[in-house]
Amino acid sequence: MGTFLKRHHWVTPLALLTPGILWLLVFYLYPAFQMFLASFWSGSLEKGFEFSLSNWVNYPNAISQFAPFYVRSIVYAAAATTTTFLIAYPLAYTIAFKGGRFKNLLLFLVVAPFFTSFLLRTLSWEIILADNGPILGPLKSIGIVPSEFRILATPMAVIAGITYNFLPFMTLPVYVALEKVDNRLVEAAKDLYAGPWRPGGLIAGVLIGGVLMGVLGMVFNAGPVMFAIVGAAFGGTVGWFLISESFIRITFPLSVSGVFAGGLLTFIPAIGDYVNAELLGDTQTYMIGNVIQNKFLTQNDYPIASALSFTMMAGVLVVVAIYAKVLGTEELSAAAARA
Amino acid sequence: MTTNDKFAGTPISRRRLLQGSALMGVAAFLAACGTKGTSATVAPSAAPTTAASAGSGQAAASSAASVAPTATPVPTPAPTDAAGAINWANWTYYIDVDPKDQKKHPTLDAFTKSTGLEVKYQEVIDDNESFFGTIQPQLQGGQDTGWDVITMTDWMAARLIRLGWVQSFNAANMPNFVANLKDNYKGVGWDPDGSHHAPWQSGMTGIGFDPAKTGDITSLAVYFTVDPRWKGKTELLSEMRDTIGLTMLHLGLDPAQPTRDACDKAVAALQQAKADGIIRSLKGNSYAEDLKAGNAVLVMAWSGDMVQVLVDKPGIKFVVADEGGMLWTDNSMIPNGALHKNGAEKLIDYYYIPENAALVEDYVNYICPCKGADVALKKIDPAVATNPLIFPPDSITAKLHIFGALTEDDETYFNQQFAKVIGVG
Numbered sequence: 001m002g003t004f005l006k007r008h009h010w011v012t013p014l015a016l017l018t019p020g021i022l023w024l025l026v027f028y029l030y031p032a033f034q035m036f037l038a039s040f041w042s043g044s045l046e047k048g049f050e051f052s053l054s055n056w057v058n059y060p061n062a063i064s065q066f067a068p069f070y071v072r073s074i075v076y077a078a079a080a081t082t083t084t085f086l087i088a089y090p091l092a093y094t095i096a097f098k099g100g101r102f103k104n105l106l107l108f109l110v111v112a113p114f115f116t117s118f119l120l121r122t123l124s125w126e127i128i129l130a131d132n133g134p135i136l137g138p139l140k141s142i143g144i145v146p147s148e149f150r151i152l153a154t155p156m157a158v159i160a161g162i163t164y165n166f167l168p169f170m171t172l173p174v175y176v177a178l179e180k181v182d183n184r185l186v187e188a189a190k191d192l193y194a195g196p197w198r199p200g201g202l203i204a205g206v207l208i209g210g211v212l213m214g215v216l217g218m219v220f221n222a223g224p225v226m227f228a229i230v231g232a233a234f235g236g237t238v239g240w241f242l243i244s245e246s247f248i249r250i251t252f253p254l255s256v257s258g259v260f261a262g263g264l265l266t267f268i269p270a271i272g273d274y275v276n277a278e279l280l281g282d283t284q285t286y287m288i289g290n291v292i293q294n295k296f297l298t299q300n301d302y303p304i305a306s307a308l309s310f311t312m313m314a315g316v317l318v319v320v321a322i323y324a325k326v327l328g329t330e331e332l333s334a335a336a337a338r339a
Numbered sequence: 340m341t342t343n344d345k346f347a348g349t350p351i352s353r354r355r356l357l358q359g360s361a362l363m364g365v366a367a368f369l370a371a372c373g374t375k376g377t378s379a380t381v382a383p384s385a386a387p388t389t390a391a392s393a394g395s396g397q398a399a400a401s402s403a404a405s406v407a408p409t410a411t412p413v414p415t416p417a418p419t420d421a422a423g424a425i426n427w428a429n430w431t432y433y434i435d436v437d438p439k440d441q442k443k444h445p446t447l448d449a450f451t452k453s454t455g456l457e458v459k460y461q462e463v464i465d466d467n468e469s470f471f472g473t474i475q476p477q478l479q480g481g482q483d484t485g486w487d488v489i490t491m492t493d494w495m496a497a498r499l500i501r502l503g504w505v506q507s508f509n510a511a512n513m514p515n516f517v518a519n520l521k522d523n524y525k526g527v528g529w530d531p532d533g534s535h536h537a538p539w540q541s542g543m544t545g546i547g548f549d550p551a552k553t554g555d556i557t558s559l560a561v562y563f564t565v566d567p568r569w570k571g572k573t574e575l576l577s578e579m580r581d582t583i584g585l586t587m588l589h590l591g592l593d594p595a596q597p598t599r600d601a602c603d604k605a606v607a608a609l610q611q612a613k614a615d616g617i618i619r620s621l622k623g624n625s626y627a628e629d630l631k632a633g634n635a636v637l638v639m640a641w642s643g644d645m646v647q648v649l650v651d652k653p654g655i656k657f658v659v660a661d662e663g664g665m666l667w668t669d670n671s672m673i674p675n676g677a678l679h680k681n682g683a684e685k686l687i688d689y690y691y692i693p694e695n696a697a698l699v700e701d702y703v704n705y706i707c708p709c710k711g712a713d714v715a716l717k718k719i720d721p722a723v724a725t726n727p728l729i730f731p732p733d734s735i736t737a738k739l740h741i742f743g744a745l746t747e748d749d750e751t752y753f754n755q756q757f758a759k760v761i762g763v764g
Contacts, residue, residue, distance in 0.1 A: 126625070298754050
């Protein structure tokens with residue numbers, strides 16, 4: 001047995017891979033293939049569906065009719081991934097570098113919401129963001145916010161909901177990557193005159209602060225330019241003083257693998273999300289997931305629903321491939337080798 | 340030449356060829372798969388309904404009894420039940436619960452005590468379509484779904500009957516159902532002799548509003564009128580038949596005759612209301628939370644939800660509009676392949692004994708289809724027995740409309756147009 005395995009080295013890896021491959025085959029490839037075939041059907045539930053290659057027109061029909069939903073889903077998912085990144089990175093950085101003996105507790109707190117169901121968490125946001133609820137109520141009575149203002153049933157609520165629901169997916173990979181950063185490298189950089197990253201930090205802070213506050217100002221209809229200036233000033237100050245060259249040159253590049261993984265884990269499920277749009281949105285915020293759900297369950301239009309799903313899957317694969325090319329999987333393995 | 344170069348230029352190896360042809364073979368096999376239509380296999384046959392006419396004594400019912408219902412393509416089930424509990428799938432909050440133990444249901448326990456039959460009651464339905472999605476593959480394949488009784492809303496019941504996927508009742512087994520079903524539930528277009536469905540609970544769709552913010556409201560026109568009191572704070576129902584039904588009533592059309600032309604007019608009116616900024620969103624039950632929280636001040640509401648909302652927030656009101664309201668029903672049905680048909684029939688029949696229906700009504704607070712339940716309830720809980728949302732007076736019942744039956748093509752058309760109103764079309 002030993003010599004057999006030594007001579008035919010391909011047997012051991014194949015044997016180890018087989019359960020995983022079988023699982024993928026049965027529970028992913030076969031259903032995906034079935035769905036692909038279903039997208040070539042025509043007919044109805046009661047009259048029966050028929051397969052025909054001439055039904056390839058289902059694809060252009062479906063895509064042209066629902067293109068706005070695809071665009072909206074990508075925009076919302078990208079926005080949610082960005083905000084998740086902006087919140088999760090500092091959070092993971094603090095836990096990894098400043099956590100000390102509270103690291104495990106802090107990590108537990110990040111994951112703790114997952115002990116309740118996804119639906120309950122989203123529903124609780126309906127209560128928190130209510131028109132006269134715990135946040136808007138006091139703001140309205142003070143007068144900062146006009147009394148007709150609302151957060152629920154707007155795109156902002158949907159993106160906020162997605163951000164909240166996927167925060168641990170971004171925090172944990174980034175934390176793992178940051179945890180692996182060797183502190184001696186950072187110390188070495190500091191020894192070699194790495195100080196505050198003045199000009200870069202200023203520009204980055206101004207940009208991020210300005211854009212964020214400008215968007216908030218647009219949402220609140222309270223003078224986006226004023227908000228943007230205030231945000232730029234604040235962000236610029238933070239960037240000038242707090243972002244160091246050692247962070248930009250050492251820590252951040254070493255954590256890119258975590259950012260890559262976290263970004264994927266957030267963006268891909270966020271595109272297909274339909275719960276947040278349904279509970280927190282209104283008639284103008286539905287995403288492609290809602291459309292597919294309606295087509296499949298309410299209208300029993302399996303061909304179009306399958307075409308939409310398959311297009312989304314293919315699109316996401318293309319996006320991920322580009323993303324991997326940009327961030328570079330060679331850098332990922334090289335970074336791992338260095339660490 | 341390194342090892343890498345040696346394999347870099349290999350055009351197509353034998354393994355690749357085998358993999359490719361296997362894949363093509365699988366593809367060819369699967370391409371032969373479609374699904375067979377179900378309506379093509381329907382064979383007409385008459386189900387025995389003679390016992391029904393003896394019990395009801397109504398002219399309408401007895402003439403309906405002679406109409407042959409569409410039959411199922413499955414052979415008649417065995418007369419004796421398999422061993423095991425009767426499996427009942429229902430919606431949440433739709434049966435009485437023991438106030439001390441939320442998992443116990445006194446009427447079910449009493450049923451088990453009196454008949455010796457166990458019942459496994461599961462509140463797994465929260466949406467007609469998603470539940471339909473779970474039972475459709477088995478029903479299509481002629482297999483047992485695992486359910487003996489399912490509770491489906493009118494239009495889904497109509498679809499199941501159209502597909503031939505539910506069994507007809509053995510009326511000899513169900514004397515109380517035959518005797519005590521209220522008359523306004525009889526003779527529906529999609530099941531004229533009532534042999535395939537037994538109404539479980541009914542509800543009205545009407546106007547729910549906060550009079551402190553909107554003033555007094557009696558007309559459906561409010562949903563289509565721009566008024567700063569409710570502009571942007573109005574919610575409609577995501578249930579197509581309720582929203583389009585009420586819109587048709589507003590336009591003076593009859594929801595019992597739903598034509599494509601009526602659909603177009605209703606959808607146009609709704610799109611206009613959306614464009615005018617009146618509508619905040621279209622939702623299911625969650626409108627109740629929005630109404631209580633003040634996110635919405637005017638909604639299309641279901642009477643059962645409103646009974647609870649009125650208790651939670653006493654200022655809110657529910658009315659059936661002057662133009663009318665919708666009446667919808669959730670119906671108990673026995674799907675094909677059920678292993679405990681006899682027990683299921685006895686279970687359905689048990690709840691047509693007025694005292695048992697009264698016990699359920701005391702908790703559920705929807706509208707009861709059983710005659711005599713309000714009389715039985717007066718002894719236990721007079722407040723519920725006289726609540727007009729639970730036992731509406733005849734003046735209200737006369738204003739209620741049941742949405743008409745749709746063919747499959749029309750149903751698809753209506754759903755497609757309504758999807759545009761919801762925002763997913």
